[in-house]
Amino acid sequence: MRLVLLGILLGLMATILALSGQQPQPLAARSALVLGFLLLSGFLVGELLVPARLPRISGYLLAGMLYGPALLGIIDRPVLDSLSLINELALVLIAYTAGAELEAGNLLGRLRGILAITLVQSLLVFLAVGLAFWLLAGPLGLRPAPGPVLVAFIALVATAKSPATTVAVIVEMRARGPLTDTVLGCTVIKDILVLVGFSLLMTLGLPRAGGEAAGVTAALRVVGLSLGLGLLCGLVMIGLLRLLRGNYLLFVLACALVTVHLAHTLHLNDLLLAVTAGFVVSNFSPSGGVFRRGLEGAGAPVFLVFFCLAGAALDLTRLAAFWPAVLLFVLVRGGAIWAGTWLGAAAAGEGSALRHLAWPGFIGQAGVSLGLAATVRAAAGPAGALVADLVVGAVVVNQVIGPVLFRWALVRSGEAAVAAEQSTRSD
Amino acid sequence: MTTILAIVAAVVLAFLGAQLYRWRQAPAWLEDIIFSGLPFFLVGWLFGPRRFGLIDDTDLAGLGVVVNLAIGWVGFLFGLQFDRHTVRRLPPRHLLATTTEAAVTLGVVVACMWVFIRAGDPCLPAGWLALLLGVVALPSAPALVALALRRGGDNEDRKRALLTMASLDGLPAVVLLALLLCFAPGPALLGPGTMLALILGLGLASGVLLQLLTLPRTTDNELVIILLGLVLFAGGAASLLALSPLLVNLLAGLVVALRSPNLNRIRGAMIRLEKPVFLIMMTLAGAMWSLPLAAIGLVPLFVLVRLAGKLAAGALAGRLLVPAAPASLGGGLVPHGALAMALALSVQGQVPRAAAGLVLSAVVAGMLASAALGRATSRWALDEEMGR
Numbered sequence: 001m002r003l004v005l006l007g008i009l010l011g012l013m014a015t016i017l018a019l020s021g022q023q024p025q026p027l028a029a030r031s032a033l034v035l036g037f038l039l040l041s042g043f044l045v046g047e048l049l050v051p052a053r054l055p056r057i058s059g060y061l062l063a064g065m066l067y068g069p070a071l072l073g074i075i076d077r078p079v080l081d082s083l084s085l086i087n088e089l090a091l092v093l094i095a096y097t098a099g100a101e102l103e104a105g106n107l108l109g110r111l112r113g114i115l116a117i118t119l120v121q122s123l124l125v126f127l128a129v130g131l132a133f134w135l136l137a138g139p140l141g142l143r144p145a146p147g148p149v150l151v152a153f154i155a156l157v158a159t160a161k162s163p164a165t166t167v168a169v170i171v172e173m174r175a176r177g178p179l180t181d182t183v184l185g186c187t188v189i190k191d192i193l194v195l196v197g198f199s200l201l202m203t204l205g206l207p208r209a210g211g212e213a214a215g216v217t218a219a220l221r222v223v224g225l226s227l228g229l230g231l232l233c234g235l236v237m238i239g240l241l242r243l244l245r246g247n248y249l250l251f252v253l254a255c256a257l258v259t260v261h262l263a264h265t266l267h268l269n270d271l272l273l274a275v276t277a278g279f280v281v282s283n284f285s286p287s288g289g290v291f292r293r294g295l296e297g298a299g300a301p302v303f304l305v306f307f308c309l310a311g312a313a314l315d316l317t318r319l320a321a322f323w324p325a326v327l328l329f330v331l332v333r334g335g336a337i338w339a340g341t342w343l344g345a346a347a348a349g350e351g352s353a354l355r356h357l358a359w360p361g362f363i364g365q366a367g368v369s370l371g372l373a374a375t376v377r378a379a380a381g382p383a384g385a386l387v388a389d390l391v392v393g394a395v396v397v398n399q400v401i402g403p404v405l406f407r408w409a410l411v412r413s414g415e416a417a418v419a420a421e422q423s424t425r426s427d
Numbered sequence: 428m429t430t431i432l433a434i435v436a437a438v439v440l441a442f443l444g445a446q447l448y449r450w451r452q453a454p455a456w457l458e459d460i461i462f463s464g465l466p467f468f469l470v471g472w473l474f475g476p477r478r479f480g481l482i483d484d485t486d487l488a489g490l491g492v493v494v495n496l497a498i499g500w501v502g503f504l505f506g507l508q509f510d511r512h513t514v515r516r517l518p519p520r521h522l523l524a525t526t527t528e529a530a531v532t533l534g535v536v537v538a539c540m541w542v543f544i545r546a547g548d549p550c551l552p553a554g555w556l557a558l559l560l561g562v563v564a565l566p567s568a569p570a571l572v573a574l575a576l577r578r579g580g581d582n583e584d585r586k587r588a589l590l591t592m593a594s595l596d597g598l599p600a601v602v603l604l605a606l607l608l609c610f611a612p613g614p615a616l617l618g619p620g621t622m623l624a625l626i627l628g629l630g631l632a633s634g635v636l637l638q639l640l641t642l643p644r645t646t647d648n649e650l651v652i653i654l655l656g657l658v659l660f661a662g663g664a665a666s667l668l669a670l671s672p673l674l675v676n677l678l679a680g681l682v683v684a685l686r687s688p689n690l691n692r693i694r695g696a697m698i699r700l701e702k703p704v705f706l707i708m709m710t711l712a713g714a715m716w717s718l719p720l721a722a723i724g725l726v727p728l729f730v731l732v733r734l735a736g737k738l739a740a741g742a743l744a745g746r747l748l749v750p751a752a753p754a755s756l757g758g759g760l761v762p763h764g765a766l767a768m769a770l771a772l773s774v775q776g777q778v779p780r781a782a783a784g785l786v787l788s789a790v791v792a793g794m795l796a797s798a799a800l801g802r803a804t805s806r807w808a809l810d811e812e813m814g815r
Binding site: 005029261 | 481486488489490491492494496629632636642643648651652657658659661662666667668689700703706707752776
């Protein structure tokens with residue numbers, strides 16, 4: 001039935017586009033049509049994957065890739081650009097959700113494990129991927145060969161992960177427990193580490209792009225200001241929530257718009273800012289439950305739109321062009337994440353479940369990595385463009401396998417409420 | 428600096444707004460203005476490109492999708508009210524009265540505005556503009572009318588007559604605007620007949636598609652995704668083909684209302700999001716709004732002419748429904764609301780900028796006037812002594 005509906009929808013879309021082919025096309029109208037089509041078809045593709053025990057966001061990503069500029073071209077570049085604000089709003093809402101999912105008590109109780117896993121894993125991934133590309137870039141045919149700074153950049157991108165993917169899978173599976181808390185905590189700290197590391201690299205050797213401030217001091221300033229302003233935003237939101245009677249969805253959307261604007265205007269990290277604000281509202285206010293309900297109201301469509309657009313933004317041609325190097329990146333990174341997580345969890349005295357099942361939570365890569373790649377493409381000439389293409393290709397693979405592996409880990413650990421309900425029903 | 432000012436303004440406005448809701452002694456006219464959503468229009472205008480620029484022109488272009496969604500949502504909800512039960516219970520004289528009310532209002536507004544526009548600036552396309560203004564003058568706001576009726580009067584026949592007319596007089600407005608867009612002057616690749624056939628086809632196909640999509644059991648979240656997707660899809664397709672997104676979504680809603688076994692769930696989900704969607708629409712309308720010079724004189728005239736038209740139309744049509752209807756019955760139809768705003772927004776980008784600005788300004792002024800006067804005119808319509 002769903003496959004038939006997908007066919008009908010595609011047929012309708014093709015007819016409308018053919019009819020409008022000769023008309024002047026207002027971008028807002030085309031964007032609305034594409035967004036509506038994405039919501040409906042992304043939903044259908046996501047549902048088609050459920051019987052195969054795959055997460056819905058994999059379906060959303062697949063739908064985005066299928067309709068994106070690289071394949072069917074239903075979503076073209078101008079439409080993608082025109083939806084960038086919607087995309088940014090979605091990212092901020094996802095970051096609010098990430099913050100709201102973090103419980104202060106759990107976080108403090110697990111701080112040792114979170115820090116150990118983050119540091120050991122990041123170090124191991126950085127060294128392993130860096131060494132692999134230092135030794136094998138030439139034999140893999142990467143020309144011009146990346147220098148030490150660019151190799152370090154590849155290694156740094158390998159340590160980055162997609163916070164949005166983590167949150168989306170956790171929300172879809174309604175997961176709760178030590179593994180979920182640890183992965184979420186590590187995700188936030190990794191975001192800070194990657195930001196500081198990237199700024200350090202910019203200082204060491206990458207030219208500055210677009211007048212962007214570089215240097216560790218600047219990076220620490222961005223981190224500090226993002227956290228500080230996030231705290232302030234959270235406190236203001238708590239104050240406003242006390243005054244509100246209803247309209248919570250509208251309130252959350254308005255806050256997201258202000259957060260996006262603040263991050264843009266003050267050149268801060270929108271993810272950190274929003275995660276902090278969400279964390280503060282959820283943990284230090286009696287209105288935390290109301291805030292979470294407001295987020296849940298927007299949640300499902302937001303995830304769908306965000307991941308469909310993320311899928312469409314992935315350039316699949318890069319994967320085909322650099323597949324040996326991409327394969328090396330994915331395999332070495334995956335192995336190092338597994339080993340790093342195991343070692344970090346063991347060092348912190350964590351239990352067997354965390355040691356063996358937390359690593360898939362760190363595989364998915366998306367916006368952060370693509371953003372870093374875009375900066376390097378603009379800053380480092382032909383070698384930078386080559387490295388950026390490689391990163392984009394690797395992100396395609398990691399973003400496809402990441403959610404699937406993380407879903408599997410949550411089910412195996414017994415923390416996924418959805419899986420428990422499904423097995424009870426099947427019993 | 429502008430950002431900080433805008434944020435401070437947002438916080439202060441939100442605080443004041445929230446306090447006003449809690450302020451039990453708020454004057455009645457202020458309560459009506461808050462209920463009309465106009466404060467959100469003001470916030471949008473303050474945040475928009477013409478004041479603090481928190482929402483700049485690029486953002487506004489990106490948020491065009493949201494405007495499209497809001498227009499479609501209003502149209503779809505309007506269509507949903509015509510379920511089989513309601514349609515069967517609708518006596519033909521109600522339809523006749525509504526048609527009369529719409530025809531008289533349209534006639535009065537179009538004729539007067541045509542004269543005013545021609546007298547003010549002979550270069551403006553007077554006939555076309557007067558028709559657009561006539562169309563946006565038609566719909567009354569059923570929610571505001573119902574609110575006003577709840578407050579006073581015990582003549583149930585009169586109340587029912589007013590509510591029926593307020594609920595239905597948007598239908599000719601939506602249809603007329605769609606026809607106006609089909610027959611709009613200027614280059615068009617599709618003929619009016621083709622455009623009308625496409626409106627019908629797209630509306631019916633969207634309605635059937637929604638029915639099929641909601642046949643398997645869906646959760647509330649999934650239903651919201653489907654509804655958002657369908658309204659955007661239908662509205663976007665209509666706008667892309669230079670058709671009326673309002674009528675296409677109205678037809679889709681009509682199909683669902685008449686055929687879907689999940690009507691109550693769909694209606695419930697639509698109504699749950701109605702208020703946020705309406706308030707977002709008002710905010711974005713505020714951000715888009717600019718008052719064209721030509722509109723400065725025409726806007727107050729539109730408000731007066733609409734008031735006169737509604738009074739005349741109510742007096743005539745009321746007699747078809749209630750034998751002893753007072754001449755002031757039309758006073759109950761003065762409230763102007765979401766549908767008029769959706770009509771005004773749906774012509775933005777489809778007609779020249781100055782005309783679109785004038786239509787939007789006229790609707791905002793109409794809403795402001797109805798918020799300020801609606802209570803008094805409703806009381807007048809229901810008061811036996813005053814009405815005679």
